[in-house]
Amino acid sequence: MAEVTVSQFAEVLKVPVDRLLVQLDQAGIKVTGPDARISDDAKLELLTHLRRAHGSEEAAGDGAPRKITLKRKTQSELKVSANQGRARTVNVEVRRTRNYIKRDVLEEQARVQQDEIDSRKREAEEAARAATEKVEAERRERERLEAENRRRVEEEETRRRAQEDARRQAEQRTRDDEARRTREREEHERRAGDRERPEVAPAPVRPAPAAAAPDGATRYGRQELHVAGDVSSRYKKKKRTRARPLPAAGGEGRHGFEMPTAPVKRDVAIGETVTVAELAQKMAVKANEVIKVLMNMGVMVTINQPIDQDTAVLVAEEMGHTAKLVKENQIEEGLQGEQSAEETEPRPPVVTVMGHVDHGKTSLLDYIRRTKVAAGEAGGITQHIGAYHVETDKGVITFLDTPGHAAFTAMRARGARATDVVVLVVAADDGVMPQTIEAIQHARAANVPIVVAVNKIDKGDADPERVRTELSKYEVISEEWGGQNIFVPVSARTGQGVDQLLDAILLQAEVLELRAPRTGLASGIVIESSVEKGRGAVATVLVKRGTLKMGDPIIAGTEFGRVRAMFDENGKPVQEALPSMPVVVLGLAAAPNAGDELLAAESERKAREVALYRQGKFRDVKLARQATRAEDVFSQMGEAKAGVVAVLIKADVQGSSEALREALTKLSTDEVQVKIIASGLGGITVSDVQLAAASRALIIGFNVRADAGARDAVKETGVEVRYYSIIYEAIDDVKQMMSGMLQPEIKEQIVGIAQVREVFRSSKFGVVAGCLVTEGFVRRNNPIRVLRDNVVIFEGALESLKRFKDDAGEVRAGTECGVGVKNYQDVRVGDQIECFARVEVARTLQ
Numbered sequence: 001m002a003e004v005t006v007s008q009f010a011e012v013l014k015v016p017v018d019r020l021l022v023q024l025d026q027a028g029i030k031v032t033g034p035d036a037r038i039s040d041d042a043k044l045e046l047l048t049h050l051r052r053a054h055g056s057e058e059a060a061g062d063g064a065p066r067k068i069t070l071k072r073k074t075q076s077e078l079k080v081s082a083n084q085g086r087a088r089t090v091n092v093e094v095r096r097t098r099n100y101i102k103r104d105v106l107e108e109q110a111r112v113q114q115d116e117i118d119s120r121k122r123e124a125e126e127a128a129r130a131a132t133e134k135v136e137a138e139r140r141e142r143e144r145l146e147a148e149n150r151r152r153v154e155e156e157e158t159r160r161r162a163q164e165d166a167r168r169q170a171e172q173r174t175r176d177d178e179a180r181r182t183r184e185r186e187e188h189e190r191r192a193g194d195r196e197r198p199e200v201a202p203a204p205v206r207p208a209p210a211a212a213a214p215d216g217a218t219r220y221g222r223q224e225l226h227v228a229g230d231v232s233s234r235y236k237k238k239k240r241t242r243a244r245p246l247p248a249a250g251g252e253g254r255h256g257f258e259m260p261t262a263p264v265k266r267d268v269a270i271g272e273t274v275t276v277a278e279l280a281q282k283m284a285v286k287a288n289e290v291i292k293v294l295m296n297m298g299v300m301v302t303i304n305q306p307i308d309q310d311t312a313v314l315v316a317e318e319m320g321h322t323a324k325l326v327k328e329n330q331i332e333e334g335l336q337g338e339q340s341a342e343e344t345e346p347r348p349p350v351v352t353v354m355g356h357v358d359h360g361k362t363s364l365l366d367y368i369r370r371t372k373v374a375a376g377e378a379g380g381i382t383q384h385i386g387a388y389h390v391e392t393d394k395g396v397i398t399f400l401d402t403p404g405h406a407a408f409t410a411m412r413a414r415g416a417r418a419t420d421v422v423v424l425v426v427a428a429d430d431g432v433m434p435q436t437i438e439a440i441q442h443a444r445a446a447n448v449p450i451v452v453a454v455n456k457i458d459k460g461d462a463d464p465e466r467v468r469t470e471l472s473k474y475e476v477i478s479e480e481w482g483g484q485n486i487f488v489p490v491s492a493r494t495g496q497g498v499d500q501l502l503d504a505i506l507l508q509a510e511v512l513e514l515r516a517p518r519t520g521l522a523s524g525i526v527i528e529s530s531v532e533k534g535r536g537a538v539a540t541v542l543v544k545r546g547t548l549k550m551g552d553p554i555i556a557g558t559e560f561g562r563v564r565a566m567f568d569e570n571g572k573p574v575q576e577a578l579p580s581m582p583v584v585v586l587g588l589a590a591a592p593n594a595g596d597e598l599l600a601a602e603s604e605r606k607a608r609e610v611a612l613y614r615q616g617k618f619r620d621v622k623l624a625r626q627a628t629r630a631e632d633v634f635s636q637m638g639e640a641k642a643g644v645v646a647v648l649i650k651a652d653v654q655g656s657s658e659a660l661r662e663a664l665t666k667l668s669t670d671e672v673q674v675k676i677i678a679s680g681l682g683g684i685t686v687s688d689v690q691l692a693a694a695s696r697a698l699i700i701g702f703n704v705r706a707d708a709g710a711r712d713a714v715k716e717t718g719v720e721v722r723y724y725s726i727i728y729e730a731i732d733d734v735k736q737m738m739s740g741m742l743q744p745e746i747k748e749q750i751v752g753i754a755q756v757r758e759v760f761r762s763s764k765f766g767v768v769a770g771c772l773v774t775e776g777f778v779r780r781n782n783p784i785r786v787l788r789d790n791v792v793i794f795e796g797a798l799e800s801l802k803r804f805k806d807d808a809g810e811v812r813a814g815t816e817c818g819v820g821v822k823n824y825q826d827v828r829v830g831d832q833i834e835c836f837a838r839v840e841v842a843r844t845l846q
């Protein structure tokens with residue numbers, strides 16, 4: 001293109017000259033005027049400028065692609081011939097638009113745009129999703145709230161209905177009562193009227209009511225009845241109108257209700273035990289889910305099985321809920337009502353005598369009892385009750401006559417602290433022995449002060465100083481040596497030093513400042529218990545606080561009842577028992593456990609409620625513990641490999657059985673385990689023998705014997721039965737059995753048995769039992785035991801043995817004889833006299 005003037009160029013570009021001039025100026029091209037010449041370079045420059053300006057303009061605009069648009073408009077005229085032959089001229093304008101767009105820019109643009117569109121789309125989508133989600137969540141929340149409200153309304157409704165029912169029933173009852181009362185009143189009035197009529201008013205007194213109510217009701221009564229009937233129908237109506245639509249609404253809602261998909265976190269209240277089904281319900285999941293979770297934890301359960309609290313908590317947390325532990329003994333509160341803070345008063349000390357076997361515990365207690373306890377009244381049932389009290393010039397002392405420290409520990413394990421002072425008996429001729437050390441350890445553990453009785457000082461080889469020295473090694477140091485313990489040299493044989501011992505005990509008690517309230521409902525500890533024919537459950541109880549009275553509703557462990565009778569240690573009936581007093585209590589439904597707390601309750605109803613609750617809980621807890629854990633199965637398999645000595649224990653009193661169980665279980669070592677398969681009270685029965693046979697267990701009869709059927713079963717099954725009256729011996733035997741060292745010799749041999757057929761009382765010989773010897777021999781000089789229902793009730797010697805009128809040294813099976821038991825007046829028809837012999841066997845000590 002040749003050089004043109006600005007105006008010509010404007011013509012070409014189809015822009016007004018002024019505008020071109022402005023554009024040129026903007027582009028920085030100096031031109032003088034429309035007629036100035038413009039070079040090709042200048043034109044190019046203008047073009048670039050315009051292009052740039054355009055671009056920037058466009059960029060500043062809405063981000064459209066960079067382009068240059070050139071518009072060309074052509075105008076032309078068309079001659080159109082019309083219908084009427086008249087020609088008409090039409091202006092036709094053709095506009096052509098051509099766009100010059102840089103391709104890369106466009107592509108860039110397109111990409112940017114696409115991105116933009118994409119992101120916008122995404123945003124939009126997200127927004128939409130968020131919106132729908134929000135709506136959904138709101139809907140769910142709404143639904144949940146609705147469901148909850150519905151449930152609440154339903155609950156409210158059922159509660160209301162229940163209340164209304166109750167109210168209606170109550171009303172009905174009052175109405176009935178009223179009606180009855182009215183009827184009674186009428187009846188009464190009528191009768192009165194009848195009576196009065198002839199005297200006061202010969203004519204009918206109330207003709208009008210009689211007319212109004214031909215059935216004999218008064219007008220008053222009728223009215224009342226009528227009103228009541230109205231009330232009832234009104235309630236009924238109300239109930240119907242209100243009750244109907246609601247369940248319907250609830251039903252509809254249930255159909256529309258969807259289970260929320262998001263997990264709901266709940267607070268799950270968990271008591272001491274809970275069944276799988278209950279737990280599932282609390283978490284609002286299917287029981288199967290819970291079972292699955294438990295299985296993963298290695299616990300195999302069924303739906304109705306109770307699981308313990310710890311496991312339940314784990315499950316709840318595993319399933320994403322918060323576990324809340326619930327205190328369950330609320331029901332136990334208020335058992336004794338509101339106990340005001342009573343004033344405490346000094347109480348006697350309770351003493352347990354401990355020490356090594358044969359060091360003289362029993363002898364010492366016997367001496368104290370013989371000399372200090374008032375003899376039982378004639379005819380009273382004198383028997384071993386496990387505790388008794390001694391009245392000295394300086395005060396009262398209660399002795400617990402438990403089977404040694406094992407029972408002491410068993411009781412302590414139950415949290416019952418019965419003992420204030422321990423008297424440690426050490427034989428001066430024997431010194432400190434293994435059980436002496438054990439006794440010290442037990443007393444220490446229970447934080448009970450020790451008074452040392454250095455016994456058998458009458459013996460020639462007695463060496464009290466040696467005892468003092470040996471005990472100091474175990475930090476039992478006499479006061480003379482600057483220690484804390486009172487040492488008293490005594491002799492259970494001569495009684496020497498016994499008074500000083502009692503003084504020392506009282507001195508020790510004074511230091512302890514023992515006090516207890518004497519008023520209010522009693523609480524105590526069961527020392528031992530048994531079931532006796534004709535007397536039922538018999539519990540020896542040591543009162544700890546308050547006063548236990550005849551007729552008091554009581555609860556001990558899981559048993560409840562009412563104090564039907566109370567006896568002191570001499571078998572004398574007592575009306576009440578004060579703190580530190582041991583009494584035999586009759587009236588519990590079954591024998592409680594030694595160590596159980598006995599509580600007098602405010603009412604029998606409350607006692608029963610708590611007992612039933614405890615029974616249920618006890619069963620639940622026991623079942624929960626039994627839940628078969630996979631690991632237990634394996635450990636049991638492991639156990640089978642190790643040696644197991646299985647034992648079945650039958651004992652006369654709970655204390656002994658408990659003590660044996662405890663002591664024998666403790667013997668278990670890594671190689672050999674002692675397993676108590678069962679323990680119980682009373683004579684050995686056929687079922688005991690069968691159980692023992694099935695478990696290949698040894699039966700230990702502690703002061704009890706096998707009945708006739710059981711003896712046959714023993715012969716049949718070959719089960720080993722051993723009788724003991726000393727715990728230590730039983731423990732020793734089992735110990736030896738464990739190490740395979742048990743000697744086959746029997747230490748105690750039953751020589752013979754006699755059945756008591758008649759009982760005579762003679763002024764000369766006292767009580768004489770007419771017996772038939774049924775097995776073996778009865779020998780005059782052998783020790784004997786008196787058995788009642790296969791339980792040993794007395795151990796001692798014979799006073800006399802007679803064949804007809806003559807003294808006899810020995811009476812054989814099938815013959816009758818007369819027997820007088822030394823120091824025992826309570827032989828009854830049906831009792832058995834067991835004659836036995838002790839065979840000394842050299843025992844392997846270890």
Ligand code: GDP
Binds near residue numbers: 363
């Ligand atoms: P426990 O096993 O601790 O109850 O001891 P026992 O009371 O059964 O006594 C065992 C033996 O020691 C019996 O033969 C008693 O007669 C005897 N014994 C107990 N105390 C004394 C005592 O003070 N002096 C003498 N010489 N013998 C005693």
Ligand code: MG
Binds near residue numbers: 361362
């Ligand atoms: Mg003894």
